[in-house]
Amino acid sequence: MDISTRQDTLTVGEAAERVGLTTYTLRWYEQEGLVAPVGRDSAGRRRYTTGDVDWLFLLTRLRRTGMPVRDMRRYAELARQGDSTLGARRALFEAHRARVLARMAELGEDLRVLDHKIDAYRRAEGRCEGS
Amino acid sequence: MDISTRQDTLTVGEAAERVGLTTYTLRWYEQEGLVAPVGRDSAGRRRYTTGDVDWLFLLTRLRRTGMPVRDMRRYAELARQGDSTLGARRALFEAHRARVLARMAELGEDLRVLDHKIDAYRRAEGRCEGS
């Protein structure tokens, strides 16, 4: 309907909004090699395909789970090399999965410490009530 | 038995090892007001009491659960003000607890994305097996 949305591609601003990153960050990711060079329109402006946006979304999940940008770059390089790296990519994800699980377990333990502390505060408040 | 461990206090190096931080970080925490000024021996060296170490341990849990140093400082300030801030400190912990829970939920979702991806890689590897 709107000629500007024709062709199923998004501008950097639109893509940024979709994936929850800023336009600055999107350009920086490309520059850092986390994203393969994005297609351009006749005026040299980036046009993000659905595939590009999916890739960016995946990157945000990796990032959010604590993967360093360095490792994301390595992953992106593997992906660009095609099917021969499928095994390596899976291994990378499995290793990362294990780290995320460990992190969750750690958070669970830390949560128990917080709970104990909250309890201690409740008891202390009870004792100080009348003072 | 060892005269140097007399008095139940630890040097900065020992304390660092116990809580899993570096001596640099321990001094920096003190400088940043995350830790009240630590007692000194006759030569001006820090001596960490059991209480100091417990406090440091708690700080490491807060840090590990993603609390910014800024908030840890605020918490330390409250603690230094005594019992009148018990309620505020509990509130701070409860708010933080909620954030940690949210973070864990988020990690759980992200984990599902990772699992789907691992699955996709497995299937792709199966398909490429003979090539």
Added chain:
DNA sequence: GCTTGACTTCGAGTGGGCTCGAACTGGAAG
């Protein structure tokens, strides 16, 4: 045809959390 606003590149700046080097001091072991 002019204005507006989102885009472009480039390099510099920011904020968080440490991390370190330099120069010095003091107590314990040989």
Added chain:
DNA sequence: CTTCCAGTTCGAGCCCACTCGAAGTCAAGC
């Protein structure tokens, strides 16, 4: 008495992940 080690202070430096300002370009709307 000397050597050594672990401490002291101070300010500077580092790494990460963005974040931004400046100067310019271009297409669309009025």
